[in-house]
Amino acid sequence: MDMPGGEWNRTGETTEAKAALRRLAASRRDALEGPLRERWSREACGLAWAWMTEAGYASLMAYAAIRSELDAGSLLDQAWSASMEVFLPRVAAGGLLETGRVQSRSELVPGVFGIPEPAPAACRASGGALPELVLVPGLAFDESGGRLGYGRGYYDRLLTRLEEEAAGSGRQRPVRAGLCFSAQVVPEVPVDGKDRFMDMLITEKGITICKGRA
Ligand SMILES: Nc1nc2c(c(=O)[nH]1)N(C=O)[C@@H](CNc1ccc(C(=O)N[C@@H](CCC(=O)O)C(=O)O)cc1)CN2
Ligand SMILES: Nc1ncnc2c1ncn2[C@@H]1O[C@H](COP(=O)(O)OP(=O)(O)OP(=O)(O)O)[C@@H](O)[C@H]1O
Numbered sequence: 449m450d451m452p453g454g455e456w457n458r459t460g461e462t463t464e465a466k467a468a469l470r471r472l473a474a475s476r477r478d479a480l481e482g483p484l485r486e487r488w489s490r491e492a493c494g495l496a497w498a499w500m501t502e503a504g505y506a507s508l509m510a511y512a513a514i515r516s517e518l519d520a521g522s523l524l525d526q527a528w529s530a531s532m533e534v535f536l537p538r539v540a541a542g543g544l545l546e547t548g549r550v551q552s553r554s555e556l557v558p559g560v561f562g563i564p565e566p567a568p569a570a571c572r573a574s575g576g577a578l579p580e581l582v583l584v585p586g587l588a589f590d591e592s593g594g595r596l597g598y599g600r601g602y603y604d605r606l607l608t609r610l611e612e613e614a615a616g617s618g619r620q621r622p623v624r625a626g627l628c629f630s631a632q633v634v635p636e637v638p639v640d641g642k643d644r645f646m647d648m649l650i651t652e653k654g655i656t657i658c659k660g661r662a
Contacts, residue, residue, distance in 0.1 A: 459640075462638045466638050473634070474587055477515075477587065485519070495650060496650045497523055506532055508534060510527070511537060518628055534551070539602070546568075596637045625649070
């Protein structure tokens with residue numbers, strides 16, 4: 449349903465559509481063969497790295513891949529080698545993601561979902577340094593910047609918080625880049641008013657600037 453202001457509201461229809469696409473996108477991503485996933489992960493990370501260094505970024509937030517996600521590991525290694533400021537998310541109480549600065553892979557510890565995360569003591573729920581770029585994992589993305597995650601709203605809340613913190617201190621909000629295989633880009637991800645849009649998508653095929661939705 450199209451709501452005033454051009455935003456989508458959470459409706460039963462959107463929830464159903466999200467659940468259906470989540471199942472489809474998960475099985476499609478799982479079906480990509482391991483060696484191909486590894487190759488495409490390295491290719492996408494290579495493109496991301498070339499662009500980031502060209503653009504002069506000195507900080508980023510990425511993720512430790514789970515399941516069949518695009519593995520951002522080679523990008524993390526390059527960022528650490530270049531002494532960039534690297535942040536990773538940690539699942540905290542209340543459905544919130546904290547952010548923690550990490551200086552090497554060995555600092556990561558398994559979190560609640562078994563995902564390697566920064567240790568609690570290294571993390572802040574807010575007021576931490578603001579990464580210039582956030583690389584966002586997901587199940588499906590579209591070229592307008594729509595994103596579908598595992599359905600807990602973690603990234604939507606985190607990106608909203610980072611946006612508010614940036615506004616509160618007169619800084620730019622982080623650039624948001626969906627990092628995914630081209631097979632995960634679909635014509636249209638169902639979105640609601642709380643969803644945060646990606647500014648760009650980075651896949652093994654290239655970088656696409658998202659046009660947003662009217
Ligand atoms: N690599 C990576 N790290 C990430 C995320 C992510 O999507 N990818 N997150 C992005 O948000 C946060 C973790 N979010 C997660 C949300 C749900 C499940 C999960 O296993 N869900 C089960 C459903 C069972 C349940 O709800 O308890 C599932 O999908 O089968 C895992 C992580 C933070 N870190
Ligand atoms: N900014 C927010 N504040 C409060 N609740 C939110 C926010 N964003 C999303 N939610 C809620 O979280 C739930 C899941 O949202 P959604 O389906 O968009 O998750 P997702 O983006 O697929 O998953 P994730 O971000 O965890 O990978 C919904 O009930 C949604 O209303």
